[in-house]
Amino acid sequence: MINLELAIKEAFIEIFKQKFTADFNTDMVVVQQTRKEIEGDYTINVFPLVKAAAKAPEALAHEIGTGLVQILDFVSNYNVIKGFLNLTIADTYWLELAKTMTQDPNFGIKESDPNKSPILIEYSSPNTNKPLHLGHVRNNLLGYSIAEILKADGNNVVKVNLVNDRGIHICKSMLAWEKFSQGATPQSTNLKGDHLVGKYYVEFDRLYKSQIAELVAQGVEEEEAAKQAPAILEAQEMLRQWEAGNEQVVGLWKKMNSWVYEGFDATYQKMGVDFDKIYYESETYLLGKSTVQEALKNQVLFVKEDGSVWADLTDEGLDQKLLLRADGTSVYMTQDIGTAKLRMDDYQPSSMLYVVGNEQNYHFDVLKIVLQKMGYTWAKDIYHISYGMVELPHGKMKSREGTVVDADDLMDEVIASAEEITRQSGKMEGLSVEEAQQLFYKIGMGALKFFLLKVDPKKKMLFNPAESIDFNGNTGPFVQYTHARIQSVLRKSTDHTFEPWQSELIINDKERNLIKMIGNFPEVVHQAALGFSPALMASYVYDLAKEYNQFYHDNPILKEENKALASFRLDLSRSTAAIIRNALKMLGIQAPNQM
């Protein structure tokens, strides 16, 4: 198939040059799809060219429109409204396009070249001191979806997770467990491992707060009290012991982390996300430290009186940044430096993407600059995919106020809602118990995922639980339903094996719109990949489903008596279903065949 927009643009430029002047900027010629309510398929705005042509907009548009109809056989007609030249494309072209699309079940999906160096994407990045919550859910879904979109656009993608399994926060959980748990385990308490460990993190906080309050009551300044409280001192000591390799501390650390991983695995599986490689900060922070030491030798960094190591970024308009504490322990930045280096060595990626919340924008600015100062040229290929916080109707999530939405609970709730609504609708005919469970899962998760992914990542979003399980309108289940509906038609179409393409077909507006819309899919995939934007894909697939539903409403398919037409509509339906399935897949959403 030829590229219509390009062909039109070239022809336009050709005609313009002949008739007027060769001296104009070809960027001024922009071919776009015509607005729905106006007759035509492609539109060129001639306003930018009136000066170069020294001609009134309408006259100019008419002149070039006439020329385009003559030169391009697929342009059947044109009209002019003000300075807008609207071109009508011949139906023979649309039918040719329809034929191409419907014969390719993977239309719009590019194969990746295995020799191309990969794009590495990090997402999830949990801490091992507490279970995943709603914010992580947005992160995981975004990361997974962006990875799938990049793959569909022909890239090799390596999905990685970075588990923050070390640091002061883990020591807090460990300390509280030692003090209060009396040896509790996931088995003994029947709690998911991540939830059990999270419980002790909260316990620590309680203890710590009470100690601070006590000190303040004794007349100590609050800030000072926070530094002196025995709990935090013990936790810091524990971190030093851990870094020193103290067997008992390391043993406890291993035990508690293993509980957490078991819990995380279950959550990831339910969420439907996965990773090609999992990095652990406990395995990368030493490389970070040595990298920092090396840079120190090369005079890139400096040491303060207390022995702590810093980067001076004041030239870049940023502050000084700590890289190693006075006691030699590493911080977040140190670990990220080591991790980045390790990944470069492991995969030689063409770029490294980090899906991390916008509260860390500064961190990533610093990371890039520090790596650049250290002389790593690949630092420029680091991209922070920054996304906004998820807020609840009554404000932000706050663990202290118990308003954190737990990921496991959330998923269970949407699935339960899906079950309730599906049972009411009575559309489970013929499904086994197992299949029905699968269906509730697909629909519930479809609702949740679509709800979270349809919003532009960089914006903060409001999570309204009631709307997240809505099944009408701009929702996952609406799109899934459209797919299921098509599947139902396809199942009943066994006697329609007619080849439509030799016949002379006359198509109507709804059919033409649908063809155009499907035809846009490859470009949408590409744009979504360039913009790291699942939201764009969600928006497209919703529009496509809506377009199909209109077509479906107005046009008989199986009941159409003209065999060629019936077969054509069936092919169009099949193609729509395939696009919906592939688009949803890029959002991590499954498309049931019945619902």
Add this chain to the structure above:
RNA sequence: GGUCCGGUAGCUCAGUCGGAUAGAGCAGCAGCCUUCUAAGCUGCGGGCCGUGGGUUCGAAUCCCGCCCGGAUCACCA
């Protein structure tokens, strides 16, 4: 205070490398199932695109100021 991000219908969001009368969904109201799945379709009402300037034939979109909200500027991650 510095830096960054956002402000579009009652609510949640599209639209933002300048283009035609600013679009969806939800909520509200009114219709459409003896016919391929009504989780659908059709219609109605609803907008100083935060605000004031500027650039332009043309601004929700670009530039400047201001107002409001958020993030960040940690020896937390």
